[in-house]
Amino acid sequence: MTHFSALRTLKSMLAASLAATALLASASAIAQVTPGVLRVSAIPDEAPTELQRKFKPLGDYLAKATGLKVEFTPVTDYPAAVEGLVNKRLDLVWFGGFTFVQANVRSKGKVTPLVQRQEDTAFRSVFVTTKADITKLDDLKGKTLSFGSESSTSGHLMPRSYMLAAKIDPDADLKRVAYSGAHDATVAAVAGGKVDAGALNISVWEKLVAEKKVDPAAVRVFYTTPGYFDYNWTVHADMPAPMKKKLTDAFLALDKSTPEGKEILELQKASKFVPTKPENYSAIEAAARSAKLLK
Missing domain, CATH: 3.40.190.10 (Periplasmic binding protein-like II)
Known part of the structure; x- marks a missing residue:
């Protein structure tokens, strides 16, 4: 194959590839609407x-x-x-x-x-623990804590903001901060002893208690935020x-x-x-x- 015929073949392959990509993109766009x-x-x-x-x-x-x-x-x-x-x-x-x-x-x-x-x-978040020596936010200093997802309002942002308002910087004052990804996973991490405490939304907490998926005598709420x-x-x-x-x-x-x-x-x-x-x-x-x- 000559240099020029090889070049023509390469151009044809490229054109076919671009056409296929455009077709797929078009199909994807149609699927999206x-x-x-x-x-x-x-x-x-x-x-x-x-x-x-x-x-x-x-x-x-x-x-x-x-x-x-x-x-x-x-x-x-x-x-x-x-x-x-x-x-x-x-x-x-x-x-x-x-x-x-x-x-x-x-x-x-x-x-x-x-x-x-x-x-x-007027939604609220709760902080939960199994530790007897944790009874208020200030007791979290030097401890480990799990939030939910980093993008969660009730499992991270608002609990963090109330900690900051109480002069507790989670990143500086706690031993370790973890992110479980979901509210029920936070409770599981606390109940399983992976962290000393956790923050989650009150609705999921109440549902887990009602469905007997958590023992409130073992995992207890020690702080409830104001509403938002x-x-x-x-x-x-x-x-x-x-x-x-x-x-x-x-x-x-x-x-x-x-x-x-x-x-x-x-x-x-x-x-x-x-x-x-x-x-x-x-x-x-x-x-x-x-x-x-x-x-």
């Missing part, structure tokens, strides 16, 4: 199987309310939930307050929080207004007096859903910037 499908996800603050179990009745309900096929897609970590909505690979995401702030900043204000549980207007705004259901700001309204109205219509509403609200650990707005999360954004956790 499948008509008639509502793509839903949630920050992985609990085990994937638990998130799926909790969402199934809500997904069926939203399908009836919107006329769309509802698909729940688990994500590997908190940043994936943020990027999924910002880049429109997801349509509706269950965020914590901090992940909402991250998505809002990352998208330059192009995400819209629709609703939150009534409980999220937390979780919400958020969509991309480009979602058509009629669909935003359908979703909002569906959440607000959930009522414990009906069998369907009772099942969904109990699984979501909610008394009811209420409207929310970006301004509700300004304190969380300020706490994140103060703790240098917002990039």
Whole structure:
């Protein structure tokens, strides 16, 4: 083969490769905007199987309310939930307050929080331990502590901010800080003696106690934070207004007096859903910037 024929062959191969790449990219783009499908996800603050179990009745309900096929897609970590909505690979995401702030900043204000549980207007975190000599935040000095995910509002950001307010710097004053990745994993780390204490959201703690998955006589709460705004259901700001309204109205219509509403609200650990707005999360954004956790 001559030099020129080899060059022509290489050019043909390159052109074919570029065409195939473009075709794949086009197919991917089409897949990301499948008509008639509502793509839903949630920050992985609990085990994937638990998130799926909790969402199934809500997904069926939203399908009836919107006329769309509802698909729940688990994500590997908190940043994936943020990027999924910002880049429109997801349509509706269950965020914590901090992940909402991250998505809002990352998208330059192009995400819209629709609703939150009534409980999220004054959400709280708990610190738990098995150690008799830990009875207050100050006792954590020189000890080991596990947060949840680094991007968790109730499992990291707010517990950290209340520690800082109490003049305790987790990175300087504690022997070691760990990140379990999820609230139930934090409790398991404390119960298993891997760390002296842990911080998690109060809702998961109460659920684990109620389901007898943790013994509150062995693992006990020694500090509960003040309330703050937390979780919400958020969509991309480009979602058509009629669909935003359908979703909002569906959440607000959930009522414990009906069998369907009772099942969904109990699984979501909610008394009811209420409207929310970006301004509700300004304190969380300020706490994140103060703790240098917002990039």
